[in-house]
Amino acid sequence: MSGDNLRRVTTGKTMGDRLDERLTPLETVDDPRSNSGTASRDAIPESLLTSVIDDVAEGDLAVDDGLVTQSLDEILLALIALSDGGTHGTGLMEDLSQLFDAQLSPGTVYPRLHDLEADGTLTMHELVQTKQYLIEDVADAETQIERAAYRHLLVGTFLRASLDAL
Template sequence: MMSGNNLRRVRTDSTTDSTIDRLTPLAAGPDSTASGDHGVPETLLASAAEDVAAGDLDVDDGLVTQSLDEILLALVAMNGGTHGSRLMADLATLFDAQLSPGTVYPRLHDLDADGMLAMHELVQTKEYAVDDTATAADRIEQAAYDHFRAGLFLYASLDSV
């Protein structure tokens, strides 16, 4: 499991205000009251949480494609096993992602070949279930962490725009 301490990197080899230095206050969170604090505002976190709770996860298709393996693993796990057409429908419903079968199905086959998913042939379809839960959880967590770090960087850059 990754801790918030991984986000608290501060450069000490320079006196200039680097990008890394500007990210450090974000990791302090919304409770910090220091002068010049740039913590992630509670309203931003609350707004994002409300969007997720409401099922409003519309994001750019490119962002979905970038983390498609992890999203597919999460959807399969959340559904307790499912088939490709259901996953395509979930991607469209949850993320408003209009991905082609030529994008999704090869990724499912790769996850099966890598031992992450187990594929069961049914009469007219294939059903997928998570086979390696520990590795799947690690991949999903790492993808979430990577996106969170990128989001912190983008948020920190707003003062410079």
């Protein structure tokens, strides 16, 4: 599936003062290049997307730690972006545990935060007993998160489409 087959849609939920948006596959009906009037096999049903969003929002999603680690930079950026006024490493580890049931060690999380800071994507402020992380380069953070979301969407779409073959 190419990027041309994706569209942004609002979920109706808000994060701060912005509507939450996500990328969803365009159905073949909406694709002018298509000659058929049926929905594409790789279109993700709205009910599946809604279910996943609800699971994430309610914290009912258990994900293998390896999958979280694979996209840890992007997940950390997203968690920091969603926090009001920044957050610290311990809070991020608690969020990872709560949202994904991921039990990552400080030796996994903190080096990633330091790398993101060294790249200029994050800024760190030393407080009395902790360090607070904030997004410094919004465009870079958005690009990283969008790329990771697209990669995961491609894998998820492939797996979803493979169910038809079973």
